[in-house]
Amino acid sequence: MIGRIRRYFNDLEDRQRIAIALAKGARMATRRIDPGDPASWEFSAFSQNGEDGVLDVLRSQLRECNRTFLEIGASDGIDNNTAWLAIAEKYGGLMIEGDARKSARARRLLPGYALAIDCVALFVTRASVADIAARALHADPDVCSLDIDGNDYHIAAALLDAGLRPKIWVVEYNAAFGPERRVSVVYDDAFNFTAAHPSQLYYGVSIAGWRALFAQRGYRFVSVERNGVNAFFVDPACFAPGFLDGIRGLDYAENRFQLHKFRAPWSEQFQRIADLPLVEI
Numbered sequence: 001m002i003g004r005i006r007r008y009f010n011d012l013e014d015r016q017r018i019a020i021a022l023a024k025g026a027r028m029a030t031r032r033i034d035p036g037d038p039a040s041w042e043f044s045a046f047s048q049n050g051e052d053g054v055l056d057v058l059r060s061q062l063r064e065c066n067r068t069f070l071e072i073g074a075s076d077g078i079d080n081n082t083a084w085l086a087i088a089e090k091y092g093g094l095m096i097e098g099d100a101r102k103s104a105r106a107r108r109l110l111p112g113y114a115l116a117i118d119c120v121a122l123f124v125t126r127a128s129v130a131d132i133a134a135r136a137l138h139a140d141p142d143v144c145s146l147d148i149d150g151n152d153y154h155i156a157a158a159l160l161d162a163g164l165r166p167k168i169w170v171v172e173y174n175a176a177f178g179p180e181r182r183v184s185v186v187y188d189d190a191f192n193f194t195a196a197h198p199s200q201l202y203y204g205v206s207i208a209g210w211r212a213l214f215a216q217r218g219y220r221f222v223s224v225e226r227n228g229v230n231a232f233f234v235d236p237a238c239f240a241p242g243f244l245d246g247i248r249g250l251d252y253a254e255n256r257f258q259l260h261k262f263r264a265p266w267s268e269q270f271q272r273i274a275d276l277p278l279v280e281i
Helices: 002-025 051-060 083-088 100-112 126-135 152-161 207-216 241-245 256-262 266-271
Strands: 068-072 092-097 116-121 143-146 168-172 183-185 220-224 230-234 278-280
Touching: 002 083, 002 100, 051 083, 051 143, 051 168, 051 220, 051 230, 083 092, 092 100, 092 126, 100 116, 126 152, 143 152, 152 168, 152 183, 152 207, 183 207, 207 220, 207 230, 256 266
Parallel strands: 068 092, 068 143, 092 116, 143 168
Antiparallel strands: 168 230, 183 278, 220 230
């Protein structure tokens, strides 16, 4: 009984969150965009750091669209990088979340707003990547978002090895690793960043590490967003060269949340985890 009541009030709250996000998103078309400056593209309706706006511009420049997405680390289906695509744009796709309760919350709510969304409760490992590839509607979804606070580098590499080739990637990077180190945390099937170190700074991959991986796979770096959380990469074959050549992206930004939390720049943040093992990329 208590569980049903909790779910009822959660659903009311989530509908209100969606209404607020859609109202915010209605202003996205009115922002002034400089085609060469990704900072001007940023806008947040459902996303946390301007990703909705950046993805909106990048999607508008695709030569061909299949209107599908893949998100790993989808949270409750609302507070993520693809909710705008699912709810406002009616994209189809796959939202994967390791927290079963959050995934169930998304599964209850999204069918009332979206057309073809699968919400899957799955803690993603290298071994489960083949299942994800099999579930994907297309091997080349328009957008792939990856944010799992841990094995991100290893999972992205495994997805590419499994034959998936998204047109646009949005991936979280760990700003505490700095702008130049090409490093990732060591792969661990059961990685949990909240338990890995008391600071919760030991997670994920550096921006230089991402750039190395995606360059090796034929992708092109676009920019990071100004809050220092996510980076964007694209398959250049899917875009007109003139558009990509004119972009003046931001190479690196401090993570604003971490900067506020620790009151110290990335170099001092890194000292807290400098003795932990890292994989050189």
